[in-house]
Amino acid sequence: MTRSRRAFLRLGVAATAAAVLRSRPARAQATGPRVVVVGGGFAGASCARALRRADPRIAVTLVEPNATFVACPFSNSVISGLRELSAQQFTYEHVAADGITIARTTATAVDATARSVTLADGARLAYERVVLAPGIDIKWGALPGYDEAAAAQMPHAWRAGEQTLLLRRQLEAMDDGGLVVISAPANPFRCPPGPYERASLIAHFLKMKKPKSKLIVLDAKDAFSKQRLFQAAWAELYPGLLEWVPLSKGGNVTSVDAATRTLTTDFGRHQAKVANVIPPQKAGRIAEVAGVADRSGWCPIDPVTFESKLQANIHVIGDAAIAGAMPKSAFAANSQAKVCAAAVAALLAGGTPSSPKLINTCYSLVAPDYGISVAGVYQPTSGQLADVPGAGGVSPSDAPRETRKAEAVLAEAWFRTITSEAFG
Amino acid sequence: MRSIVAAAIGLASIATATVASAEPPAGAAACSGCHPSSARVSSPVPRLAGRDRAEIVKAMQDFRSGARAGTVMDRIAKGFTDAEIQAIAAWYAEQK
Numbered sequence: 001m002t003r004s005r006r007a008f009l010r011l012g013v014a015a016t017a018a019a020v021l022r023s024r025p026a027r028a029q030a031t032g033p034r035v036v037v038v039g040g041g042f043a044g045a046s047c048a049r050a051l052r053r054a055d056p057r058i059a060v061t062l063v064e065p066n067a068t069f070v071a072c073p074f075s076n077s078v079i080s081g082l083r084e085l086s087a088q089q090f091t092y093e094h095v096a097a098d099g100i101t102i103a104r105t106t107a108t109a110v111d112a113t114a115r116s117v118t119l120a121d122g123a124r125l126a127y128e129r130v131v132l133a134p135g136i137d138i139k140w141g142a143l144p145g146y147d148e149a150a151a152a153q154m155p156h157a158w159r160a161g162e163q164t165l166l167l168r169r170q171l172e173a174m175d176d177g178g179l180v181v182i183s184a185p186a187n188p189f190r191c192p193p194g195p196y197e198r199a200s201l202i203a204h205f206l207k208m209k210k211p212k213s214k215l216i217v218l219d220a221k222d223a224f225s226k227q228r229l230f231q232a233a234w235a236e237l238y239p240g241l242l243e244w245v246p247l248s249k250g251g252n253v254t255s256v257d258a259a260t261r262t263l264t265t266d267f268g269r270h271q272a273k274v275a276n277v278i279p280p281q282k283a284g285r286i287a288e289v290a291g292v293a294d295r296s297g298w299c300p301i302d303p304v305t306f307e308s309k310l311q312a313n314i315h316v317i318g319d320a321a322i323a324g325a326m327p328k329s330a331f332a333a334n335s336q337a338k339v340c341a342a343a344v345a346a347l348l349a350g351g352t353p354s355s356p357k358l359i360n361t362c363y364s365l366v367a368p369d370y371g372i373s374v375a376g377v378y379q380p381t382s383g384q385l386a387d388v389p390g391a392g393g394v395s396p397s398d399a400p401r402e403t404r405k406a407e408a409v410l411a412e413a414w415f416r417t418i419t420s421e422a423f424g
Numbered sequence: 425m426r427s428i429v430a431a432a433i434g435l436a437s438i439a440t441a442t443v444a445s446a447e448p449p450a451g452a453a454a455c456s457g458c459h460p461s462s463a464r465v466s467s468p469v470p471r472l473a474g475r476d477r478a479e480i481v482k483a484m485q486d487f488r489s490g491a492r493a494g495t496v497m498d499r500i501a502k503g504f505t506d507a508e509i510q511a512i513a514a515w516y517a518e519q520k
Binding site: 390392 | 447448450451453454455456457458459460461462464465466467468469495496499500501502503504508
């Protein structure tokens with residue numbers, strides 16, 4: 001808790017105590033400059049809270065249609081039966097208790113000139129600054145044959161929730177000896193190591209429960225995050241079970257047929273018993289509507305303030321942003337949220353935001369007790385968020401098994417910490 | 425005695441509440457991605473708020489030089505200068 005937040009608490013002790021007794025938002029909503037945050041994921045929820053900490057005078061409204069957030073990190077453990085979906089679910093009760101107004105609806109438009117956000121019922125929220133944290137949308141139509149109906153047969157499970165459970169049920173229902181196929185997209189996409197953690201944990205599930213089965217990863221790339229560590233672990237833990245097919249060996253999936261669960265590549269066809277298609281993605285829809293997404297489908301931003309390079313007073317954080325060397329991860333989203341909140345608070349107070357330094361750390365599980373990580377430190381360099389030279393990198397390739405165990409424990413601890421920051 | 429201290433801290437806090445410079449120095453906000461802000465979170469990763477300034481500085485310098493083994497902190501510490509480490513340590517030492 002920052003000093004200013006403590007001071008605000010002291011000033012508002014009487015009101016706070018009364019509000020807690022009524023189980024209502026614990027702090028009175030502010031009447032200062034108005035900031036609207038669109039999207040209540042790791043980026044949006046963290047930013048809304050950080051804005052209130054940075055300056056309690058700021059009136060923050062969080063626009064989010066879902067009453068419950070379902071976290072993607074660790075959802076691969078849900079798919080492989082190691083964890084229940086309930087462990088991924090978080091409400092906005094504590095966010096609201098920070099004095100943030102929650103608008104439980106969808107933002108349908110942003111008027112950059114009038115500075116207002118239009119909600120699904122037609123109401124408008126005026127703002128001094130708006131922060132868009134819409135996450136990703138699936139680029140339906142980018143992969144021939146893969147539409148929303150196809151996703152009910154060949155789940156993407158790349159937004160956690162029903163899709164996660166669907167993929168888990170399909171794996172549980174499959175006979176031993178079945179072929180599971182994962183299709184991984186070209187860069188950029190949400191959670192770069194995610195497809196490979198998923199392959200690892202599905203392989204773990206198959207090894208334990210259906211050992212005659214086989215898993216093929218068809219990849220639109222020739223290289224991926226933490227590749228050497230993943231491949232060394234696969235050779236050790238899942239020999240003969242998990243096969244990775246890179247772009248250059250015919251991994252690029254060019255079309256799918258949901259009815260027969262067939263994935264077609266330049267080199268041939270794979271008919272799967274269970275097919276997990278991780279499709280191409282783009283920034284969440286509101287980014288395009290607001291005019292902050294470029295032709296790539298993602299949002300160029302200023303690396304100091306996260307303000308859009310295309311529209312004034314609109315900031316973009318999290319997976320939707322083009323954040324240079326930073327990956328699209330929950331950790332990065334949270335890190336960006338806090339930098340963006342400090343910059344917005346400074347700008348609203350008439351100040352100049354200082355140049356930030358950001359961190360990312362991503363853990364992946366190769367097995368329940370085998371964790372690996374990648375870390376990075378970033379700073380604005382020539383208008384982009386660039387790696388700080390000499391810092392960051394992946395877990396050592398020759399680390400003993402105790403280190404892998406320790407990183408699996410640290411991965412779970414990270415999840416508890418980051419979800420506490422955003423929602424706890 | 426305790427109430428006098430609390431009152432003094434309260435006054436100091438009210439004074440800083442109106443000053444924008446109470447914001448964390450570059451890099452400090454990112455630490456709480458792993459180091460819990462809340463004392464309610466169970467984690468082997470230590471909380472930083474209220475820790476001794478010199479202790480944080482030494483830990484960061486030792487992770488950076490390799491004198492102390494880390495899982496990720498060795499890789500992260502290499503991204504920070506002495507001045508940044510001093511500022512981050514001073515800021516966290518002041519937090520509760």
